[in-house]
Structure formats: structure tokens, C-alpha cells
Amino acid sequence: MEWLKKNLPKIVVAPSFAVLLWFVYGFIAWTFYVSLTNSKLLPNYEFWGIHQYIRLWQMPRWHVAVENLFIFTILFIILCIFIGVILSIFLDQKIRSEGFLKTIYLYPMALSFIVTGTAWKWILNPTMGIEKFVNQLGFENFQFDWLVTPGMSIYTIVIAGVWQSSGFIMAIFLAGLRSIDDEVIKAAKVDGASTISIYMKIVLPMMRPVFMSAIVILVHLSIKSYDLVIALTAGGPGISSDMPAVFMTKMAFGRSEIGLASASAIMMFATVSAIIVPYLYSELRREQDVK
Amino acid sequence: MATLKIKNLEKKFNQTEVLKGINLEINDGDFLVLLGPSGCGKSTLLNTIAGLENSDNGEIIIDSQKVNDMEPSERDIAFVFQSYALYPAMNVEENIVFGLKQRKISKDKINESLNRIVELLKITELLKRKPAQLSGGQRQRVAMGRALVRDPKIFLFDEPLSNLDAKLRIEMRREIKKLHKNFKTTMVYVTHDQTEAMSLGTKIAIMNNGKIEQFDTPNNIYNKPNSIFVADFVGSPSMNFISGYIKKDENVISFFPDNEKQKSINLNLIKTKVNNSDEILLGIRPEHIFLKKEHAVRVTKDHNFAEIEVNPELHEYIGHEQIVTFNYYGQEILGKFSSSINIEIDKKMTLFVDLNSVSLFDKETKRRI
């Protein structure tokens, strides 16, 4: 009874912790092991070395997926941060309708990627969408068929992704701006700095941690991006807008190549870890410094 | 109503020792103040007495019963926290009786105790309010009520006044003093404010770096500090320390301040065990320095005072008093005088030091000689 009382907090956390160990870390370990086997439709636990990784990196399709991820991530980050910074700074200028504007900028975050993809798929429809509208304005030769053009379809995913997530980045930056000590800005004003140089030289450099967080969030979102690709292009035309997440599920559930699929999943996991671990480390360090 | 005895208490957080062998003993009805700078271990000691933290070694004895292994609620103590720690979702009444309800005390008794406390602290009109609707002083009052209602053996206070403004703090201080006077309950009180410590405590334990530097009555702490640390920590402005050495020939003991070979201070009348060429610090409180010889004569009676030549350099006016900074052979000395006296800056003058009130410290060990 005394023992129970003393260990109650541990006992309460234990089931969740066990679930975490099994369903997250255990499963990752399983996936890692299977990536080292020659498993096809069913797992086969015979060790096969790193053959699946070699196969993976020899596949043109994987290279397309990685390249697309690269293009998507870079553009997604640059555009979201650009829009987020501009909007947050502008909203920070004592705008009376701030609440209303924020509501509009952020609502896409409430929509699923499937809904987002469905909407943009219609807007970017090569015959009935934007193209038709511009044609009707009198520009008869205007063409906008990225959605069905190999090599261009990946950019439609960027357009829809930025639309969905940039408002959120704005919100993060706005919160960052609001947390900056007013006195620093007052001091700069007393020193005669213009609004633009106050932001460029004082405020934005102070927001380095916010930039870091925003980049980590966006990289994380883009590596996980699956739904949006499926809804907008389904990886097509052909495989031209494949991404690693799509590649993995196709290999696992379409082609019955679960060894190979596991290898690609582990590649994704390793990439995320390489970004998250240092980030978490620095965040926790900061938290401890505050204490 | 209880005695408290602490024997050789030790505690570590990870690798750092926060309590390094604490020994204390107080009697029934004592008001013990744990005084020290932040990080000295005083709050940890209080938490350990309460059972909110465990010790690694040593004993805590309340009324001849060892309580080390008892839960906080079984030790029959009450705790008043710095942040008051009122339960935000409960109103004042529920806050006060929560502890009684946990102990399954009958409704009638709870009501009786509640009424007693409400009357004592005059908080009738607050009973149905939530903590968020109270001012700082009112919260403090409720926190006290929550402790008092239980009628425990020992009251523990962890800097209970530090979140109040200056005026309210003095008011509440007086009220705590009154409570102690009326109830005669044993109290342990943590603070870093020396005025609070002096005015409240019947015993003060000055803590530094996990150890008790001095455990004594307020009077002794102030007038006979055991170490430079204690002397420096208590008093405002703090004690002056004049660095110098002892010259002992025949029956004459003289103190020569650094940088001065001619003029010395005669320490003959002080009963002290010093040796020739001992390096010491001579401690003088600012209020034991006089501007006029008559004052020194009147205060010391046995004419045990020294004349020192100084140069006044700075003068701070603080209402009824003034603090003057003097240069004494390159060392700084502060004096505290009535503000009605005029002192001309940068005009050499003579001061009179009450030698009955000085303290001598060993430069090396920093202990009292």
C-alpha cells in the first residue's frame, strides 16, 4: 500500500510510456530491421544487409522523389517565410482590422490537405480553371497546364502548400514580434532609426529562434507531405511529382516491396531526426537557461 | 506547540550538496528565522522540515518524534508559501477548510475553526471570492488563514511577504508578530530580508552555502557576529571592515590600518586574544561612529573610543538620516548620522569610534576573534 502510494505517478505514466515504447520506438526498430531484409509481400526476417538501401539509391524513381522533395522544400520554405514575415510585420503596424485579417490568413490551416488539394486541382484545371478565365479576358493564347505537365506539376504542389501553411508561419512570426521587448524598439527610435532599419537591423535579427522554429516546422511538414500530393497530382503525371512519402506507400502497399519501402521510410526518419535532434537539443538548452 | 530538533541534516541535488550537515534546536514557542542570500539552502531546509523534499542523511525530530519518513500531511505542520499557493478554482472558504476536510474532521468542528479564523483575520467579506479576485494583501491573509485553521504543531513560512509592496510588508510583518505573541506557536520562517529576520525572530540561523554560519538571538547576531559573512549580511548599511594588522609590545595592543605606519588604534581595553603582527579586519558598524567627542564619551562611559582622521567624500541624504562616505587611509568607511548635522565634503576631520562595539575578524579564516 505504501509502495503503491509512493510509486503512483510512475504507475500512472507507465501505460502511456509502454505504448510509446512499443508503438513508436519498437515499430521504428522493426521497420529498420525489415529494411535490412529481403522482404516482399510479407516480412522475412533473414538478414540481407544494406541491399535494399543500395537498390533504393539505384532507382530512378527514388531519385525523382528526392529531387522533388528538395525542390518542394526549398520553395515551400522560402515562400512561406517570405509571406509570413511580410504579413506579420505589416499586421504589426497597429492595424485596426487585425483580428479579421488574421482570421482570413489562417483559415486554410483548418482545412485538410485533401480538401486543399481538391480545391486547387479545380482552380488549376488545365481547361476549365484559371486558363479559361484568362482566355475569356481576351488573352486567347494563355496556357496554364502545369498540373498535367511533367516537371511542372511539382510546382502546383508548392502553390497549394504555400497557400495552406503560410498563414500559420505569419502567426508564429507575429507572436515572435509581439514578444520582443518594447524598450529595445523605443531605444532605437530615440536613436533615430527609421521603421525599415528598425525591422531589418534590430527586430528580425532578434527573431532568429523564430526563424529556426519556422524552418524546422516547414521541413518537417514537407518531408511528411503525402496527402497533398495524392489529392492534387497523385504523384503524376507518371511519377513526375512523386515524393518520398508517396514512394514509400506505393512500394509498401502497391508493389509489395516492404523491404524497400522500409528502407525509404528509414531514410525519411533519418532526415527528420538529423534536423529535429539538434533543434530539440538547442530548445531544451534554452529552456534550461531561462530557468 | 512543539520543539524542533535537526541533527546533521544533509541533502544533495544531483551532485551539488545543498545542505551540508545542518544542526538546529529550538524550543516550544520559538520563532526561528532562517536568513541568508538566495541559493543558500534555506528554502530547501524548510521544505525538508515539511517533508516536501527528502533528505539524504540526518534526522528531523518534532516533539521527540522522528518525522523523516512521514508524509507532509502526517507531520502536523502548516506551510505558508511565497506565492501563497491558493487553489485557484476554489473560493476563500473552500481554500481554508480544504486541509480540514482531507482529515475527515466533522462539519461542526470545521465550521467552528473557520469562524475562529475568519474573525481573527477579519476576512468575512472575502469568503465567497476566488483567489483571482483578491489583492496581494488579501491573498496573503487567506494563506495565513489556511495555515492557522489547522492549529498545527509548527508553522512554516517561506518568504511569505516578499511579493507584497513595502508598506503592506511592514503591516503584515507586525501581524505575524502579533499572531506569534498571542498563540505562542513554534514557527520557522525563511527570508532574505534582514529587517524581517531581526524584527520577527527569537532565534536566527544565518545560512550560507548549505551551512549555518551562526545560530543565535537577534541581538547576538547583530552585535557579536561570528564571521565576516554574518557581519556583512546583517545591518544596513553593512559593517565597515578596516584592513590592517596588530602590533603588540609589552602591554600595548595597537591596530595599524594598511598604508599607515604612524597613527594606530589602541585596542587595550578589548578583551581579545590577538598576537603580534596578526592580519585582521576591524569591523565597525556605521552607527558606532560619532562626529563629536561628547557623544563618544556619553556612549562608551569607560572612554574606550578611538579618534581617527578621515576625509569625507560623499554624502547621501535619506530623510531622517544621512550616510557619509569617508576616506580613511585609502579605505572606505561609512557613517550614519542624523541629517540635521552639516558635514563639509573634502574637509579633513576627526571621527570617534566606539571601541566597545567593534568586532575583530581573522583575515584568513574570516571568523570572529
Next chain:
Amino acid sequence: MLNKINFSRIFLFLILGLFVFYYITPLYVMIVTSLKSMNEIREGNLFSLPSTINFDAWKIAWGGRGEGTSDTFLKPYFFNSLKITIPALIISTLLGAINGYALTKWKFKGANLIFLLFLFGTFIPYQAILLPMARTLGFLGISNSPIGLILVHSVYGLGFTTLFFRNYYVSISDEIVKAAKVDGAGFFKIFFTILLPISLPILVVTIIFQFTQIWNDFLFGVTFSFGEHAPIQVALNNMVLTSASVKYYNVDMAAAIMAALPTLVIYILAGNYFIKGLTAGSVKG
């Protein structure tokens, strides 16, 4: 000077207005398209208003045409999603609350490490657990069932809910818990009578966050269920991807709005809590 201020102010509003246009356009297009007939869609353009307000597409998207088996419509899947979302969000929120409480107010050895493992768990790409999860669900005999998806969402929501409550309880003074211990209250008493009553803000944030996450999930839905047990996002995607020769864009848009409606309504009613959840869920620590 005055002119200069006015000019920059106008520029400011111009840019802000432009972005209003950018964000609102897709929603506008969805709504007008869903209210048009197919003929109107073919003749007009994306932005043209419908000549008459016509809810036929909505009716079809919700209840179908009554054409038998090939007919897909959202109604059953909408309720599938509710059946999955509500239990999963309740389970994960309750467990998260008690975990957050135990990890902050009863710090035991290893509590920080456990929290770190939970935190890291929220970042993992789910592809790394899909295959073993599919096998586990099969082994338990709950694949392609609401129970299976409830389990999956509860398990992978746990990291987030624990994180939310942990960060909230860290900001609440430890002295309150100490005071309650001196008063004689135990682990559960302190949680239920002292902390839970002041946890409403974080409870709302967590519930909204979990609801949005689970409602909008596609990956788990499409991997662990099919056919009649699919959640709404999967059904919407199937509807849009239909191989039928005639595409009904108005029905697609009506369906998309329906799938988005619950989360949109929550966003409009409780926008602040919604944003707080998103920020807390991604800017960790």
C-alpha cells in the same frame, strides 16, 4: 511628412488586401462552383457567380443520386469520421492530461527523459510505423474497423496531448501542489480537485487540436481502412478521383466543403484556441 505617412499606409493596406484576395479566392471558387449546375460551369468561368442558387450538388455530395452501388457520397463516411474522432480525442486527451500532470508535479527520476521521448515521438514521419502498425492491427483483428483507427489516433496523439498538458502544468506554481500535499491531498485528489478545474484553456486547445488532426487525417485512414469503413477524407479523395467519364466539379466542391466544415466551424468559433494549439504543437519546448 503627412503625405509620406499616408502613402506608406496605403501601400500597407494594398499588400494586406492582396493577400486577403489570395487566401479567400479558393474558398470563394469552391462555394460558387458548388452552387452552379454543370452547364453553367462549362459555359462560365471559375469566378462567375451562379445565376440561381442551386443546392443540387450539395444534395448529391451528401446523399448520392440513388443509382445503386457505384454511387459514392459522403454521409456514411462523415459519421465514420465522427465515430473515430470523438473516442480517440477523448482517450488521448485524458491520458495526456494525467501524464502531463505526473511528469511535472511529481517529478520522479527519469521524468525528463520520458518527456523527451514523447516529444521526439511527435516528430516522426508516420511512414516509419505504417507497416508494423498494419500487421499489429491485423494481429489484433481490428484492421479496417473504427476500433483500429481509434487505437491508431489515440496512440499517435498521445505525444501531442502529453506535450500540451506538460507545458501548461509547468507554468503552474509547484507551491499549489505542495500546499495540497501539506493539506493531506493525494495524487488523484490534487489532480481532480485542484489542477483539472483550472485546466479548461489547455483542455479546449488540446481537444480542438486533436479533433482537427484526426478529422483531417488521410494517411492512417487510407492505409488502415477501405470501403465502407473509410473516414471522410479518404471518401472525398475517392469521390474526386472517380474514373467516371463525366466529372461533376460542382459535386466535388460541395463534398470538399462538407469535409472541411466541422474544422472550419471550430476555427471560426474558437480561432484563438485553434492557433494556440497549432503553435504549441509545432513550436515545442
